[in-house]
Amino acid sequence: MxxxxxxxxxxxxxxxxxxxxxxxxxxxxxxxxxxxxxxxxxxxxxxxxxxxxxxxxxxxxxxxxxxxxxxxxxxxxxxxxxxxxxxxxxxxxxxxxxxxxxxxxxxxxxxxxxxxxxxxxxxxxxxxxxxxxxxxxxxxxxKELSFREYLELYHQIKLPIISLDDITSNHTSLSDDLSGRFKPLKYLSSYYESGIYPYFKNDKYEYYQQLNNTINLILDVDLQSIENIEYSNIAKFKRLLYVLATNVPYTPNISKLADKISINRNALVQALNLLHKAELLHIVYKQNKSISTLTKPDKIWLHNTNLAYAISGESPNVGNLRETFFLQHTSVTHKVTLPLKGDFYIDNKYTFEVGGKNKTQHQIQNLDHAFIVKDNIESGTMNTIPLWLFGLLY
CATH class of the missing domain: 3.40.50.300 (P-loop containing nucleotide triphosphate hydrolases)
Structure with a gap:
């Protein structure tokens, strides 16, 4: 003692x-x-x-x-x-x-x-x-470091936590005020690449190596100690993670994916759910869908943007980065599902379509409580909200 x-x-x-x-x-x-x-x-x-x-x-x-x-x-x-x-x-x-x-x-x-x-x-x-x-x-x-926490930890920029209701109601005044205090777009790409875990030391190679070591420990140690998974299946989990990292966002064909990594359907769905619980993947289902342990995921993302760089070893698709960033931040305190129109449906109320600065209103026309979320803009108008603002949700 x-x-x-x-x-x-x-x-x-x-x-x-x-x-x-x-x-x-x-x-x-x-x-x-x-x-x-x-x-x-x-x-x-x-x-x-x-x-x-x-x-x-x-x-x-x-x-x-x-x-x-x-x-x-x-x-x-x-x-x-x-x-x-x-x-x-x-x-x-x-x-x-x-x-x-x-x-x-x-x-x-x-x-x-x-x-x-x-x-x-x-x-x-x-x-x-x-x-x-x-x-x-x-x-x-x-959860992982939010964009707000990253700014404070790595750049000593302190910002308030902002609620989703405040963002949807007052995003223009909020973004105008906050972007007058710092330049959000200056930091967003660095956050995408290496800002989500609190151990970056200005060396991306070393950071990704440590992040890959962390992933291996999650699979080799944490999953083993908690779920008692056979080592041969752990190797398949690693292959599955790499396949998904190079294809997200991914609408899974379970049969083809199961064949690709040599695992049966039920074992694959269970593997996806475990990787979701381990916070390596984000699984999202359609709205109002009844979900069980063997329910096929409707769409899959990596859990955060840093994982995309570390696992694939390549520069991820920018559309994937935007959606992953949005999903990471909104899912911490809100229920996120897939809508009939748009990209994300939150708390059975808000519909969001996420895209670049040239994204149009076409996908969300005639929908109530619907918003366009745009990357590469500091401030929005009407129902167009800058993506970075969602990084202040927690």
Whole structure:
């Protein structure tokens, strides 16, 4: 225990407190049990350590792959920490610990004065664990850096979060005001290429290498530890990801795609859903469609634009980048489906058609609450909104 406390203090002292993710102020550290899910590489560990740094509680941070757990249980750690006055226990990558859900339930039931915040892969479904945590845990989901966060982290440009309703109602005045403070189009292409994960160090080759390493760890480690997938299928997942990266946005022909990567139909649909949960893909369905685990996706995108550069090794299609950017930002707090007309239908209310500055109104004529979203413009008029403004949604 003493070694863990020393290690924890060192990590907490070392973490930078200059930049906080959008979830930082939302997380209720006074709740007894909190989960923070997210894809590998988005900054969950840093978030935990920053929460610890600003807490006035007696806190312990521990990674669940620590060698301490080869001879000790998570429950015994929590019990001992509580006995010496511990108040806040931060558990990183809980999915790497066997029987995590059972022991977290026991900690919750037996140690009511101990607050616990745990992180895990976005693949993890805490509702499917051996013990029912759905009534116990307060759940949060950390996404990739938004365009707004990228501007603050890498360029020290601080901008407010803007709601979707504000964008649709007041986009002209908002974009005029904000573009007077900075030049959004100056930074957008850099964000597309290397601005979505918080570890870019001005070397794109090194960044893409690290991003590909992250992808491999998601497939080789996270999926394995959570879903227990055979290694031969993991290799097929990697091939599937590359095929999709060079073809997105993709309207899948499941039979042809299954033949291409030598996997049966049901296994392919399950693979697509797992890659979606791992936040490597974005799967979108038609509006009002009933969805099950074996429902064929209607359209597929990569989860963000950086993945397109890293996986394909080529310059992606600009139309793909626009749609991916729009989908990444709107899907964090809104329901996105495919409309009968237009590109995206949000919250069963708004229709959006995404394109370049020469995009016309043709696809959304005579539709209510319909908007054109244009790239390469700083400000719009009427129902034409600049694409970059959606990068401020979170």
């Amino acid at each position: 003493e070694k863990l406390l020393i290690k924890s203090r060192r990590k907490i002292q070392a973490v930078s407190d200059k930049f906080h993710r959008y979830l930082f102020k939302q997380i209720n550290i006074n709740s007894q049990l909190v989960s923070v899910l997210g894809a590998r590489g988005v900054g969950k560990t840093t978030l935990l350590l920053q929460l610890a740094k600003q807490s006035d509680k007696e806190v312990l941070y521990v990674a669940l792959d620590d060698l301490f757990f080869t001879e000790n249980t998570l429950y015994s750690l929590a019990e001992n920490f509580s006995q010496i006055g511990g108040e806040l226990l931060l558990l990183d990558e809980v999915h790497k610990y066997p029987n995590w859900s059972r022991e977290l339930k026991l900690i919750f039931d037996d140690l009511p004065n101990l607050k616990v915040i745990f992180t895990s892969s976005s693949v993890l479904d805490i509702y499917k664990g051996e013990s029912d945590l759905s009534r116990r845990a307060l759940n949060y989901h950390l």
